Amino acid sequence: MQDALLRFARNRLALLGAVVLLLVLTMAAAAPVLYPAGAFALAGPPLQPPGGRFLLGTDTLGRDVAAGIVYGARTSLMIGVVATLAAVVLGVLIGAVAGYYRGKPDLALMRITELFQTIPSFILAILLVAILSPSADSEIAAITLVSWPGIARLARGEFASLGGREFVLACVGLGAGDGRIVFRHLLPNCASPLIAVGSLLVANVILFESGLSFLGLGDPNLMSWGLMISAGREVLRSAWWICTFPGLAIVATVLAINLIGDGLNEALNPRLRDR
Amino acid sequence: MFRRFNAPLRALFAAAAVAVLATAARAQEPQRGGTMVMIVQPEPATLASYMSVAGNVCPVACQVYEGLVSYDWDLKPVPKLATSWEVSPDGLTVTFHLRDGVTFHNGAKFTSADVQYSFMEVLKKVHPRAPVVLGDLSAIDTPDPMTAVFHFNHPAPYLMMALSGYDAPIVSKSAFENTDPAANPTANKPIGTGPFKFGAWERGQYVRLDRNPNYWQAGLPYLDHIVARFIPDASTRSAALETGEVQYAAYSSVNYSDVKRLQANPALDTTSKGYEMTSGLSEIEMNEHRPPFDKREVRQAIAYAIDRKFIIDNVQYGFGKPATGPLSSNFKPSGLYTDEVLRFDVPDRIAIANKLLDEAGLPRKADGMRFAATLEVNSFGQQWMRQAEYLKQALAAVGIDLTLRSEDTGAWLRRVYTNYDYDMSEPFFNNLADPVIGVQRQYVTSQIRKGVDFVNNTFYSNKEVDDLFAAGAQEVDPVKRADIYHRIQKILVTDSPVIWLSEVQYVTVFNRKLHDATTGPLGTYSAFERAWIEH
Numbered sequence: 001m002q003d004a005l006l007r008f009a010r011n012r013l014a015l016l017g018a019v020v021l022l023l024v025l026t027m028a029a030a031a032p033v034l035y036p037a038g039a040f041a042l043a044g045p046p047l048q049p050p051g052g053r054f055l056l057g058t059d060t061l062g063r064d065v066a067a068g069i070v071y072g073a074r075t076s077l078m079i080g081v082v083a084t085l086a087a088v089v090l091g092v093l094i095g096a097v098a099g100y101y102r103g104k105p106d107l108a109l110m111r112i113t114e115l116f117q118t119i120p121s122f123i124l125a126i127l128l129v130a131i132l133s134p135s136a137d138s139e140i141a142a143i144t145l146v147s148w149p150g151i152a153r154l155a156r157g158e159f160a161s162l163g164g165r166e167f168v169l170a171c172v173g174l175g176a177g178d179g180r181i182v183f184r185h186l187l188p189n190c191a192s193p194l195i196a197v198g199s200l201l202v203a204n205v206i207l208f209e210s211g212l213s214f215l216g217l218g219d220p221n222l223m224s225w226g227l228m229i230s231a232g233r234e235v236l237r238s239a240w241w242i243c244t245f246p247g248l249a250i251v252a253t254v255l256a257i258n259l260i261g262d263g264l265n266e267a268l269n270p271r272l273r274d275r
Numbered sequence: 276m277f278r279r280f281n282a283p284l285r286a287l288f289a290a291a292a293v294a295v296l297a298t299a300a301r302a303q304e305p306q307r308g309g310t311m312v313m314i315v316q317p318e319p320a321t322l323a324s325y326m327s328v329a330g331n332v333c334p335v336a337c338q339v340y341e342g343l344v345s346y347d348w349d350l351k352p353v354p355k356l357a358t359s360w361e362v363s364p365d366g367l368t369v370t371f372h373l374r375d376g377v378t379f380h381n382g383a384k385f386t387s388a389d390v391q392y393s394f395m396e397v398l399k400k401v402h403p404r405a406p407v408v409l410g411d412l413s414a415i416d417t418p419d420p421m422t423a424v425f426h427f428n429h430p431a432p433y434l435m436m437a438l439s440g441y442d443a444p445i446v447s448k449s450a451f452e453n454t455d456p457a458a459n460p461t462a463n464k465p466i467g468t469g470p471f472k473f474g475a476w477e478r479g480q481y482v483r484l485d486r487n488p489n490y491w492q493a494g495l496p497y498l499d500h501i502v503a504r505f506i507p508d509a510s511t512r513s514a515a516l517e518t519g520e521v522q523y524a525a526y527s528s529v530n531y532s533d534v535k536r537l538q539a540n541p542a543l544d545t546t547s548k549g550y551e552m553t554s555g556l557s558e559i560e561m562n563e564h565r566p567p568f569d570k571r572e573v574r575q576a577i578a579y580a581i582d583r584k585f586i587i588d589n590v591q592y593g594f595g596k597p598a599t600g601p602l603s604s605n606f607k608p609s610g611l612y613t614d615e616v617l618r619f620d621v622p623d624r625i626a627i628a629n630k631l632l633d634e635a636g637l638p639r640k641a642d643g644m645r646f647a648a649t650l651e652v653n654s655f656g657q658q659w660m661r662q663a664e665y666l667k668q669a670l671a672a673v674g675i676d677l678t679l680r681s682e683d684t685g686a687w688l689r690r691v692y693t694n695y696d697y698d699m700s701e702p703f704f705n706n707l708a709d710p711v712i713g714v715q716r717q718y719v720t721s722q723i724r725k726g727v728d729f730v731n732n733t734f735y736s737n738k739e740v741d742d743l744f745a746a747g748a749q750e751v752d753p754v755k756r757a758d759i760y761h762r763i764q765k766i767l768v769t770d771s772p773v774i775w776l777s778e779v780q781y782v783t784v785f786n787r788k789l790h791d792a793t794t795g796p797l798g799t800y801s802a803f804e805r806a807w808i809e810h
Contacts, residue, residue, distance in 0.1 A: 042668050046589050060532075061589050061665055133682050220652060220660065220679035221667075234509075234532040234657065 004192075007267040014263020020256035024249075028073040035064065039071035039223030050241045057241040059232060065242060069249050071223040075136075076253065080206040083140045087147035087205075088198045094148065095155025096182050100163055110156065113149045121146035125208060129217045136219040143208050147201060154197055158190030192268030200261035203254045210250050225250050303790075309808035310500040311789060312521045313799075314512055316528035318479065318505035323462035325393070325444050326401040330526060333441050333800045335482050335503045339380070340444030340467035343371055343390070344435075346796050349608055350551060350708065352435055356385065356445055356468065357423075366430025366751040373421045377491045379447040380472045387417035392448035394425075397456045408437050408712055430749045432756070433711035439552075440469065441800040442708070470496035470804035479505065490804070497807035509533070516543060522786040522808065525549070525799040529784045531592035531658070537784050544787050547594070547780045549798020554603035554706035554713070555779040557586075557595075557662070559650075560691070561699050563734040563772065567646060568698065572635040574771040578619040579628035580673045581666065587777050590661045594782055598775035600768040601714055602760065603706045605778075610757040611710060616768035628673045637674075645674035648698040651691055652681035659701060662776075666701070693726045703779065704729060710760055715744040718767060735772030 008014055027034075037043065043054070043064040050057040056065035098109040116124075125142040132138035162168060163186075171181045212218050213226030225246035232242025315334050321327055324336035344352040344360075352360075357371040377385035399409045411431045416424040425434075437443060450466050451459055464473045470490045474483035484501040504521060506512045513533045515521040517540060529537060537543050559577070561568040568574060583597035596604070599614045606612035621627070637645040650666060653659035660681060667677040677699075682690065691700045707713030716722045719741050722731040743763045750756040768775075783799070785792055788809040795801055 040664055040668055042665070061661060130683055133680065133686065135680075216657075216660065216681065220663065220681045231657065231661065234530055237536060238532075 004267040008263050011263045011266060013259045014266075017256040017259030017263065020252055021260060024073050024253050024256070025077065027070050028077050031067075031070040031074055034070055035067035037067075039063070039067045041067070043067065047235070047239050049239075050245075056245045057239070059228070059242045060235060060239070065228070065245055068223050068228050069225070069245055072225040072228060072246060072249065073253070075219075075222045075224045076206045076209055076250075079136065079140055079143070079209045080202045080257075083143040083147065083205045083209075084198060084202045086140065086144040087201060088151050088194065090144065091148035091151025092155045092187070092194065095152040095157075096159050096186070098152070099156035099159025100178070100182055100186070102160065102163070106156070109152070113152050116146070116149045117153075119146075122208065122211060125212060126215065126217060129212055134212075134217045134219060136222055139209060139212055139218060142212075143205050147205060147208075151194070151197065151201070154193060155190065158193060159186055162186050162189055193265075196261055196265035196268055199264055200258060203257035203261065206250070206254055206257070305497050305790070305805070305807040306810060307497050307807070308499050309497075309810050310502060311498050311523060311792075311803065311806060311808060312502045312504055313523035313525070314506060314515070314521055314528045315482075315503040316505070316512065316524075316526070317507065321462050322465050322473070322476075322482070323459070324441070324465075325397050325446055326403070326457060326462075328403050334525065335484070336444065336465055337440045337469070337797075337800050338471040338484050338501060338802050339465040339469045339473055340440045340446065341469045341802065342440040342443050342445060343373075343438045345439055345801060346436075346552060346708070348551070348796060350436070350796055352438065355440070356390075357438075362435075362751075366432065366749070367427050369425045369427075369434070371423045371425070373423060374491060375421055377468050378489055379449070379468055380466045380487060381447060381450060383447050383449040385445070385447075385468055386420040387415075387423040388420070389445055389448045390423040391415040391417050392451060393445045394443065397446055397451060398443055401456050402443075404437075404442075404712060407716065408434065408442070430751050432751050433709040433748060436552075436708040437712055439708075439797055439800070440467075440802065441797055442712075470802050471498075471501055474500070481505065492804060496802075496804040498803065501803060513537060516784055516786070519786060522789045523783070523792055524785070525781070525783040527594075527781045529782070531594055531782070534594070534782050534784065535592065542787055543784055545782050545784050546793055547782055549783060549793040549796065550781045551605050551796035552708040552800075553781065553798075554605040555781070556598050556601075556603055556704050556706060557701070557776045557779055558598075558704060559666070559699055559701050559774040559776065560697075560733050561773065562695060562697055562732070564695065565698050567635060567637060568648075570635045571770060572631040573637070574774070575617075575619075575769075576628040576631040576635070576673060577670065577675070578771050578774045579621075579624040579631070580675070581619075581669050581774065581776065583620060583776055585669075586662055586665060590658055590665060591777065591779065594780040595777040596780070598778050600764045600775055601718065601773075602710060602764055603778050605706070606710070606760075610753060611760040613761040613764055615761070616765050625673060632673060632675075639674045643674060644671075644676040647676040647678065649678045649680050651687055651697050651700040652679055653701045653703060654682065654684040654687045655703065662701060688728050692728045692730070692732050695725070695732060700732075701776075702729065710744075710763075711748045715748070718763075718772065719744050733772045735770065737766065737770065740766055 040063060042062045044058055044062050046058055046060050046062040048054050048058040054064050058064055094109050098106040125146045128142035128145060129138050168181060171185055210226030213224040214230040218224045218227050228246040229243045236243050315331050317331060319331040322332060322336045324332050324340055341356050343355060343357040345355045347353050356374050358374050360369055360371045362369050373387055379385060394415055399405050411428045412425060413428050414426045447466050450461050470487050471484035472487045474485040476482045482503045486496055486499050506515060509530045513529055516524055534545060538545055561574055563569045587595045597620060600616050602612045604612050632645055639645055650663055652663045663679045667679060670677050691697045705713050716730045718731060718735055720736040723734060724730050740763060743759050747756055747759040750759055790807050792803060792806040794805050
C-alpha cells in the first residue's frame with residue numbers, strides 16, 4: 001500500500017488533482033465560517049461585478065456568487081460521495097453474487113444490469129427525480145440507480161476471474177463459507193480497480209448532479225453549481241460572472257477528481273506500474 | 276437663418292422640407308401585402324378557442340374567429356359582429372343587432388342562427404368559463420336573421436365584458452350542426468368570420484394564416500399572411516427577433532432578462548400595452564386547513580414581511596408593479612379598483628410582522644425560527660424559482676422557516692388543487708375583463724372545488740364576501756357595483772386569504788417595420804386586421 005502511495009505521489013498531475021480537491025474540500029468544510037448567512041442570503045445589490053465588495057460579484061437577486069460557490073461545493077461533494085458509495089456498494093454486491101456463483105444468478109443479474117445500461121442514464125435519472133420530486137435524497141437515489149451497472153460489470157469480471165484460483169479453492173477446501181471467501185479473500189484482491197473506477201465515478205456523479213440542478217431538478221433548498229449556472233444563464237450576456245465561476249468550479253473539481261482517479265489507477269494497477 | 280439665403284434657395288429649402296414631410300406621412304400610410312411572422316410559445320395543443328382558454332390558442336385562433344364586440348382602450352365594448360345592442364332596464368334581456376353582409380370562411384352567411392348556436396350549443400356546453408360567465412344565460416331568440424335577443428335568469432352585466440373573439444368566438448352553425456362540439460373537425464382548422472383564414476398547420480413548426488379577401492371591413496386586412504412560429508428555446512426566440520426573421524413576440528415569450536437588451540436594438544421596439552384585459556396577478560395561496568395559516572395574523576404577517584418592490588425589480592426585471600389586493604389596478608377606469616385597503620408596504624412592516632406573529636402565539640424558538648412551512652414552487656419557469664428563493668429569505672427574517680418544493684406542472688397542480696397537500700403555493704392568476712370572470716373564483720365558498728385548477732383552494736369562506744360577490748355579479752348600476760367591489764377588496768385584504776404580490780406586466784417585442792399590431796386592450800388576443808409591414 002505504501003508502494004502505491006509513493007507511486008501516486010510521484011505522479012505530478014495526480015498530485016495537482018489532490019491539491020485542488022483538497023482546496024475544494026477545505027472550502028466546503030469552511031463554508032459556514034466563511035459565509036454564516038448561507039448561500040441564499042441577499043447579501044447586497046444585485047448584479048455587482050466581481051472585484052469590489054463581492055469577490056466574485058452578486059447574482060440577479062443580490063446573492064454573493066462566492067458564497068454560492070462555497071456552499072455549492074458542499075452539495076456537489078456530499079451528493080458525489082454519497083451517491084458514489086451507494087453505487088459502489090450496490091454494484092459490488094450484484095457483481096459479486098453474479099461473478100462468484102455464475103450460472104443462473106449470473107445470467108439473471110447481468111441481464112438486469114444490461115437493461116439498465118441500455119437506457120440512457122441521464123434521461124433515466126431525470127425521469128426518476130421527476131417522479132420522486134426533486135430533493136437531495138431523490139437525486140442521490142436516481143444517480144445511484146443509474147451509476148451502479150458499470151461497477152457491477154467490473155466487479156463481476158474480477159470475481160469471475162478470481163473465482164477459480166488456487167487460493168479460493170484452498171479456502172473452499174478448508175471449509176470457509178461463501179461470505180468469508182467473498183469479503184475476506186476476493187474483495188481485497190479486486191479492490192484496486194474498484195477504487196480507481198469508483199473515484200472516477202465521483203466526478204461523473206458531480207456532473208450528473210450539476211446537470212440535474214441545471215434542469216431545475218435539484219433540491220431547491222440546497223445551493224448547487226448547476227443551479228447557479230441555470231439561474232445565471234438568462235443574463236449571460238450582461239453578467240458573465242454568475243455562470244462563469246460555478247462553471248469553472250465544476251471544471252476544476254471534475255478535472256481534479258479525474259486526475260486523482262487516473263493516478264490511483266496507475267498506482268494500484270500492477271500492469272501500469274513501470275510506466 | 277433664412278434671411279441669409281436668397282429667394283430661389285429659400286424656395287428650394289421649402290420644397291425639400293415639404294418633400295421630407297410628405298415622405299414621413301407616406302411612411303405612416305398603411306401598406307398592403309407582406310407576411311408577419313409571430314412567435315407563439317409554446318405550440319398550442321388545439322386551435323379550438325371555443326373550448327380552450329390556454330394562453331397560446333388565441334393568438335392564432337383569434338385571427339380567424341370574431342366575437343360580437345371588441346373593446347376600446349377604456350375597456351368599453353365597440354361593434355364587431357354586432358353593430359349595436361340594447362340592455363333592458365331590468366338587465367334580463369340584451370338585444371344585439373348584427374352586422375349584415377358577413378360570411379364565414381366556408382362561404383356560409385353569418386346570421387343570428389350562428390350566434391344562437393355558438394352560445395347555446397357550443398360555448399355553453401364546452402367553454403371552460405361557461406359555468407360562471409354563461410350560467411345565467413337561459414335562451415337566445417332570433418326574431419330575424421340580423422337580431423339576437425339574449426335572455427338571462429339574473430342580470431349579468433359582466434357578460435358585456437366577455438363577448439370578444441377571445442372570450443366568446445362565433446362559430447359557423449353550418450360547420451357544427453349535428454356534431455359533438457368537443458369533437459368538431461374545425462378544432463384544428465378553424466372556420467370563422469375573421470380577417471385571416473386558416474391556411475396550414477405544420478406540427479412542431481408553424482401555423483400559416485392567409486388573408487381573407489372577403490373580409491367585411493373593405494380593404495382590410497393589410498397583411499397577406501400571418502405565420503405563427505413555435506420556437507422552444509428562449510435564446511433562439513430572441514435571436515429570431517434580432518435577425519428580423521420574426522417580427523412579433525407577445526406574452527413575454529422573450530425572457531424578461533433579454534427584453535432590456537432587445538430594447539437597445541434600434542430595429543426593435545417593445546410595448547406593455549395590449550394586456551389590459553388580462554391583468555395577471557402573482558400571489559401566494561395559504562392552506563387555511565393547515566395551522567398556523569388558519570390565523571389571520573399569520574397571513575397578514577407574511578404579507579407584511581415581503582418586499583414586493585424587490586420581487587418586481589430583481590425577479591421580474593422591473594416589469595410589473597406592486598399589487599394592493601385581489602383586483603388589478605387595470606380596473607381603475609371602470610371604477611371597480613380601490614387601493615384604500617389595508618396596506619402592507621409601510622416602512623415599519625417587518626416590526627409589524629414580528630408583532631403579529633408574537634400575538635398569534637408563535638414566539639421565536641432557540642434557533643430564531645417560529646414555525647416551518649413548505650412553499651410549492653410554481654413550475655412555469657425560472658422566474659418563480661427566483662421568487663421562491665427570495666420568499667425563503669424574506670420569511671426567514673421574521674422567523675418563518677420555509678422549505679421549497681419544486682415539482683412538474685402536473686404534480687404541482689394536483690398537490691395544490693386536488694390533494695390540498697400544501698402549506699403555501701405561489702400561483703399566477705389572470706383577473707381577466709371583469710371580477711366575475713377572473714376574481715371571484717378564488718374567494719367564494721362555492722368555488723372550493725376539489726380537482727379544479729385555479730379556484731378557491733385556501734378554504735377561505737366568508738358569508739359576507741360570498742353575498743357581496745353574488746350582488747356584484749348582478750348589480751347593473753356602475754356606482755353601486757363599484758361600491759360592492761370596494762367593500763370586497765377591503766374585507767379580503769384585511770383577511771388576506773391569499774397574498775397579492777405583483778401585477779405582472781407582459782411585454783411585447785416587435786420589429787419597428789411592423790405597425791399597428793397592438794390596437795386594443797386585448798392585444799394579441801384580437802385580430803391583426805390593421806397591422807401592416809413597411810416594405
